Structure formats: structure tokens, C-alpha cells
Amino acid sequence: MISINAAGMDFISLNSILRETKEKKAVINNCEGQRYIGCAASGMDITVNGTPGNALGSYLNGGRITVHGNAQDAVGDTMNGGEIIIHGSAGDGIGLSQRGGEIYVRDSAGYRAGVHMKQYRDKTTVLVIGGSAGSFLGEYLAGGYIIVLGLTGDHCPISNFCAAGMHGGKIFVRGVLPPSLPRQVIAAEANAEDMSAVQPYIDKYCRYFGKDKDDILSKPFHMLTPDSKNPYKMLYVFN
Template identity: 30%
Template sequence: MAEKNITISGTDLSTRKINQEIKKGLSENEKNFYIENSQKLDSIVVGLREESNFKLKGEFGDFVGALNHGARIEISGKTGRYVGNNMTHGEIIINGSADDGVGFGTYNGTIVVKGNAGNSIGQLNKGGTIVIDGNIGNLAGLYMLSGEIIVTGNAGEDTGDWMIGGTIYVGGDFQTGTNAEVKTLESSDKKKLQNIFQTYGIDAPVDSFKKIEHQEIRPFYG
């Protein structure tokens, strides 16, 4: 039997109603959902713990895919702030731009933005992979502990500010922050970038990237 697609139109529905429709479908073991035109509503497809597939089309608000733990969410359109906030597992792909705070506090999983994003990308990242195929603003990777942030374009000021762990790769221009240091790109870094770019259909010259890591493991203690 072919899998059924659940279509939810957000034109006349509230955030609560949309998420109720999703919960109902998941309780009936449905796995594929299509959501369109959600009026820039916040907190759509949040807290998902099931392995499921979501395709969203339109312009969405803040916290799309927050607390995701297993779903694959693909968005065609723009999103607001804090996409994938505190995500622990799964995949979020945005075919468009995103606002501030992409992947804030992410524990695991992958977020890919095929467009520009705002400030504060990957702040407090604890192990996720965040890829921006475009330019970003300031303070990317602030206080990050682990994981990767990959930016194919330019980054703003204070990139990696007070970072404690993890790695930031930038293909364009940037300015590092406190406790961030530019280091030599190794063959393992190039292989990692190549694999990620191939997986997500990103065309970027690996050799142009620079790697940013922390200087001191305990930067707050001098």
C-alpha cells in the first residue's frame, strides 16, 4: 500500500489547530505531511519525536522545527527566528532564507539553509551541524560547545565569540571574536565539507574555506 500524504492548509488555521492535525496524523501512524500557506505562524512542527517527513511551503514565523527529535522537515520559503531551536535529532532543510538564531542550542541533527541567514547562528551549539549556503550576520557560534557551523559566504563580526568547542568553517570574509582562532584546514576537514556539500547539493569550493576553533578550553578563567 502506498503511503498517504496528509495535506494541511494553514490559510484559516491557527498554530494550535495545525499542530493538532499533525498530532492526530502521527497518532494514526501517518508519516508524510504537507503544510502550506501558514500566515507566518510561529511554532509550527515543534517537539516532534517520530521519524516522519514534513514538506512546508510558504512564509513561516519563529521556532519552526524547535525541539525536533527525529523528523525530516523541508521548507520551501522563508522562516523567522530560531529554526530548529534545541533540536536533538533529525534534519531541517530550508530552500530559502532564515532570520536570526538558526540552530540555537542544537544538540544533534542537521540544519541546512540554502540562502542567507541573520545573526546569532549556532549560538550554544552542543553538537549539531548547521550549514548556511549564503551569508550570515554577527555573533555566529557564540558560546558554542561542539558541532559544526558551515557558512559558504561571508560571516559578520565576532564569529566564534567565546567559543569553547566545535568548529566553524567560513568560505568568505569574517571577523573572529574573543577566544576564536583561525587554524589550518586539514585533509579531514576538506573531506567532511565535501561529503556534506555532496549530500545537500551545495556547490562551494572547499579549498577557499577557513577553519575557526577555540583558543583556550577555559576562556572565562584566564
């Protein structure tokens, strides 16, 4: 295991230590907003104590990143595999174009979470947000599961323009839905079969953050799905 004191360190130096080390386990203490931690890493177990900067775990290819603190923007951007666990909240654009792997956020996420998330072959792409999510959640969603647990209260945990342009994947929302959703989105209360698909990820969320599963499942979930995987089919005429 390698232990790094990141106080006062620039991001290039910090990340070059992570890139070059032969150790499979790294602990970063006193993290002060250094960007790109774990960028394109595979097979490493990185623990971040403090506040990592933008693009944490971008292009992540495998392994695990655990953050004890809040994360900032673009967590798991274009992530391909592995796991990111955030004991706190995350900023904007978490899981943008995420193609594989799982992200767990204990508390809330900012705007544009899970935009254009995808799914490919055996990869199951998962983004679990414990609290609420900002506007534009799951825009252009093409695959995978976004699960918003709304543990912050009884208000609707998702915001405006959720799932605009969605053409694949599923969004699970615990509790009430916003008054309006885009036309191409079908929203219905999730049945037992729907829930069984996401059960393992809710289990993991509870395990990682010491939450009570029965308490979470005591409220009904809604499931959002697209009505077409070819949303723009009728838009064009060949000239």
C-alpha cells in the same frame, strides 16, 4: 500522507493536527507564519509550502522538515535530531542550543545563528548556511559544525562578534574572514583533513539545492576553532 491547507488557520489548530495525525508524512500548503511547526516531532516528514513562523522544528527529535520558502526566527531551537532543509533564507537565532541533527539553509541566515550549539556522544550537529550569516554567529559554540558557504558574493560571509565565547566545535567559512575575531579563536586555512570532516554535509547541501560542488570547493575555506574548552578557568578566586 496528510495535506493541510493552513490558510487562515491559527498555530494551535495547525500543530494539534500534526501532533494527532497517525500519518508519517504531512504537507502544509499556504503556510502563513504559523509558529512551532514540527515542535518536538520525531519520525515525521513535514513539507511546508509558504512561510513558517518562529520556532520551526524547536526541540525536533528526528524526521525531516522541508521548507519551500523563507523561515523566520529560532529555527531548530534546542533541536535534538532530524533534519531541517530551507529552500530560502532563515531569520535570527537559527540552531540556538542545537544538540543534534542537521540544518541546511540554501540562502542566508540572520543574527545569532548557531549560538551555543553543542555536540553529544554520537550526535553530529550541523548547520550549513549557503549565503552569509549575521553578527554573533556561533557565540558560545560548544560543539558541532557550522559551515558558511558565502555563495552570495565575494564579500566576507560572516559578520561582527563571530565565535565570542566559543569553547568547542568548528566553524568553516568559505572565502575571506572578517578583520578581527575574538582572542580565544584560532583561525587557519582548512586543510584536506579538516575538509574531509565536513565533506558529507557540503555534498548534501549540493544535492538538496542543486548546487555545483566543484564550484563551491574552488574557493579555500577557513576553519575556526577555540583555544580552550575551559575558557573561564582562570577567572575566579575562591573566597
